[in-house]
Amino acid sequence: MQKLPLNKLAACAALCALALPAAAEDEGLGYVSSLAGEATAQRAGEEPRALACGDPVFADDTLRTAADSRVGVMLDDVAAHLSEKTQVALGRTDVATPAARLESGMVRVIDPRNAGAPARLAVLDAQAQVVGNDAEAYLFAEKVGPYAMLCEWDAPLSVARGDDPSKTADPGQCVIAKPTEPLYTADAHDQRIPAAPDEFCEFEVASGSPTDHLSPLDVASPGPGVLTGPDFAPLAFQGPGQNGCEGGGPGCALPLPIVVEPGQAVGGPAGPGDAGRL
Numbered sequence: 001m002q003k004l005p006l007n008k009l010a011a012c013a014a015l016c017a018l019a020l021p022a023a024a025e026d027e028g029l030g031y032v033s034s035l036a037g038e039a040t041a042q043r044a045g046e047e048p049r050a051l052a053c054g055d056p057v058f059a060d061d062t063l064r065t066a067a068d069s070r071v072g073v074m075l076d077d078v079a080a081h082l083s084e085k086t087q088v089a090l091g092r093t094d095v096a097t098p099a100a101r102l103e104s105g106m107v108r109v110i111d112p113r114n115a116g117a118p119a120r121l122a123v124l125d126a127q128a129q130v131v132g133n134d135a136e137a138y139l140f141a142e143k144v145g146p147y148a149m150l151c152e153w154d155a156p157l158s159v160a161r162g163d164d165p166s167k168t169a170d171p172g173q174c175v176i177a178k179p180t181e182p183l184y185t186a187d188a189h190d191q192r193i194p195a196a197p198d199e200f201c202e203f204e205v206a207s208g209s210p211t212d213h214l215s216p217l218d219v220a221s222p223g224p225g226v227l228t229g230p231d232f233a234p235l236a237f238q239g240p241g242q243n244g245c246e247g248g249g250p251g252c253a254l255p256l257p258i259v260v261e262p263g264q265a266v267g268g269p270a271g272p273g274d275a276g277r278l
Helices: 006-025
Strands: 028-036 039-043 056-058 061-065 070-075 078-082 087-092 098-104 106-110 119-123 126-130 134-140 147-152 157-161 164-169 173-177 184-187
Touching: 039 056, 056 061, 061 070, 078 098, 098 106, 098 134, 106 119, 119 134, 119 147, 126 134, 126 147, 126 173, 147 157, 147 164, 157 173, 164 173, 164 184
Parallel strands: 098 119
Antiparallel strands: 028 056, 028 070, 039 061, 061 087, 070 078, 078 106, 087 098, 106 134, 119 126, 126 157, 134 147, 147 173, 157 164, 173 184
16 A cells, blocks of 8 residues: 655645534534525625525524515524514524524514523624524614614513613513613514515425424515504604603504614624634
């Protein structure tokens, strides 16, 4: 048997050592399960790639949707549905469950599990532990700065923020996280971020239908990226003290969501050394 020179063996060993972390990084977090319009995914240091049905998504991806567009992704057993003009950073928690951080717009996360380690839904400095939930996160603009709202439909959703006492949204409630106020709850609107069945991708081979992950009370979308009704109409800018959300409670009027602009987002990537974890 021919022996390789020592210098070639050393080079081979170095290349193999470099290949192992890359293979680990390429392990997919999930796949595209529904699509309407245009959406992209972008890994750190790479160009955005257009998404299509069945495309993989990774734990260091940032997902973006265009105007009049939506995308749904299956992250292990958890479904995430991004509305139009939305930006979400994907990752994994310390126990390897899916994590999603909303950086602009609005996202819905549906987890059909009844037990197990929680997934994470985060926006600004607030985060929720998700198990068996149908939860939504919104990022809104206000004169004093952006603020977050996390809403729940199926099971209690506990929201934490730094050293503040946590708040729990019961089904039909939202936790409001404003930068200068304690967390508080308010009644939710009466329609959900769309997860329309007619947009689900068709797969020749699939371990389960994405429709299995919808709430039984799911509300179909009346149109791409549109939430309608008297309690959820897009509003013009309203300053502090000009809407019912200021003090919580019913009659909460929602300001217009922050729109993703090229190169801009609210929130931030995972911290140094987190390797795609949020």
